[in-house]
Amino acid sequence: MELTKIKEGKAEILVPKAERIYDAPVFYNPAMALNRDLSVLLLKVTKAKRVLDALSATGIRGIRYALETEAEEIWLNDISPEAFKLIIENLKLNFNENPEVDGKSAVLKGEKLLVATNKDANLLMNEKFRYFDFVDLDPFGSPMEFLDSSLRSVKRNGILALTATDTAPLCGTYPKACMRKYIAMPIRGELCHESGLRVLIGTAVRYAAKYDLGIEVLFAYYKDHYFRAFLRLKDGAKEGDRALRNLGYLYFDSKTGKFEVEKEFLPSRANAFGPMWLGPLKNQEIVEKMNKEDKAELAEKKKVAKFLDVVVNELDVPFFYDIHALARRNSLEVRRLSDIAALLQENGYHVSRTHFSPTAIKTDAPFEEVLKALKAL
Numbered sequence: 001m002e003l004t005k006i007k008e009g010k011a012e013i014l015v016p017k018a019e020r021i022y023d024a025p026v027f028y029n030p031a032m033a034l035n036r037d038l039s040v041l042l043l044k045v046t047k048a049k050r051v052l053d054a055l056s057a058t059g060i061r062g063i064r065y066a067l068e069t070e071a072e073e074i075w076l077n078d079i080s081p082e083a084f085k086l087i088i089e090n091l092k093l094n095f096n097e098n099p100e101v102d103g104k105s106a107v108l109k110g111e112k113l114l115v116a117t118n119k120d121a122n123l124l125m126n127e128k129f130r131y132f133d134f135v136d137l138d139p140f141g142s143p144m145e146f147l148d149s150s151l152r153s154v155k156r157n158g159i160l161a162l163t164a165t166d167t168a169p170l171c172g173t174y175p176k177a178c179m180r181k182y183i184a185m186p187i188r189g190e191l192c193h194e195s196g197l198r199v200l201i202g203t204a205v206r207y208a209a210k211y212d213l214g215i216e217v218l219f220a221y222y223k224d225h226y227f228r229a230f231l232r233l234k235d236g237a238k239e240g241d242r243a244l245r246n247l248g249y250l251y252f253d254s255k256t257g258k259f260e261v262e263k264e265f266l267p268s269r270a271n272a273f274g275p276m277w278l279g280p281l282k283n284q285e286i287v288e289k290m291n292k293e294d295k296a297e298l299a300e301k302k303k304v305a306k307f308l309d310v311v312v313n314e315l316d317v318p319f320f321y322d323i324h325a326l327a328r329r330n331s332l333e334v335r336r337l338s339d340i341a342a343l344l345q346e347n348g349y350h351v352s353r354t355h356f357s358p359t360a361i362k363t364d365a366p367f368e369e370v371l372k373a374l375k376a377l
């Protein structure tokens with residue numbers, strides 16, 4: 001395997017040379033640097049100590065957690081023997097020491113404890129029962145095949161980080177795939193990204209509930225064709241019940257763009273989308289702290305700052321109005337977001353931008369008021 005050295009955050013990483021990232025024998029996607037940056041910030045803020053990068057590939061993620069956060073024990077795992085070898089090389093490169101290799105595991109004891117393993121992630125997570133403060137699942141496509149084991153491997157008040165790149169099922173292009181993987185009905189159209197994220201979280205909530213665990217969403221977002229959710233597990237049957245009460249359904253009128261949500265275990269009407277999470281998508285204190293962290297050494301500092309700025313100021317209410325779609329559906333002219341926002345605010349409503357779409361607003365104003373504002377301009 002021909003290698004080249006890259007730098008991301010504080011890490012230097014050997015990655016395979018390849019024409020296209022998916023042709024490489026070990027996977028490295030530079031476009032996910034922002035995902036890793038945000039994960040570093042969240043780890044710094046939550047101060048997780050024992051961390052598993054369950055699907056590690058080159059080791060970039062786990063190595064960055066070791067170099068850039070207060071994590072003390074970091075496990076890096078991949079089922080691919082080539083990835084395992086490369087993780088060992090990258091550990092040597094970044095920590096100037098040779099790990100002790102014993103078959104399918106390698107240990108590096110320095111200031112921090114670093115463990116590389118070459119196992120099926122499900123096997124490893126089942127062996128390490130309630131062991132980690134933070135488990136990161138960053139798979140190809142859907143994290144669902146690893147969800148059960150990860151819920152067992154995270155401590156009962158630990159954090160589970162999920163990436164899902166299977167946006168086509170979650171955004172309703174392949175509804176049957178969504179029904180199989182997430183046991184939920186997805187929606188297409190302008191609300192599909194928020195809905196996809198909420199379906200992903202909703203499925204995690206249903207999986208967790210059977211272990212008498214609830215879930216608090218610390219921070220969840222959509223960006224660059226992937227979903228990411230940082231979920232704090234909450235111990236106890238009551239927490240499980242509480243989380244389930246935040247599940248429900250979305251109804252959407254495609255003629256007008258009007259949406260409604262209901263928090264119910266079963267849908268009360270036909271043509272419901274879900275079940276999905278209808279609770280908060282962020283813990284305000286956590287995202288504010290992330291935003292205040294020093295970003296100088298991050299790979300994508302400017303993009304991270306800009307993105308977190310939107311997130312921090314975003315109203316945490318389910319769904320939004322995409323002004324272009326709203327105008328098209330109601331045969332109206334598109335108006336500036338700022339003008340619509342000003343009018344709604346004059347009438348006492350809260351309005352914000354949303355990270356889900358640059359042409360949309362989140363508001364607590366009812367649909368009719370938003371439409372009235374669009375017509376009035």
Ligand code: SAM
Nearest residue numbers: 027055056057061078079080120121138139140
């Ligand atoms: N987390 C990495 C990063 O930030 O660069 C990228 C991970 S890549 C998308 C997914 C990795 O999962 C691949 O390296 C693949 O070999 C590994 N993988 C797939 N199935 C696995 C399994 N059952 N157990 C462990 N690793 C697995």
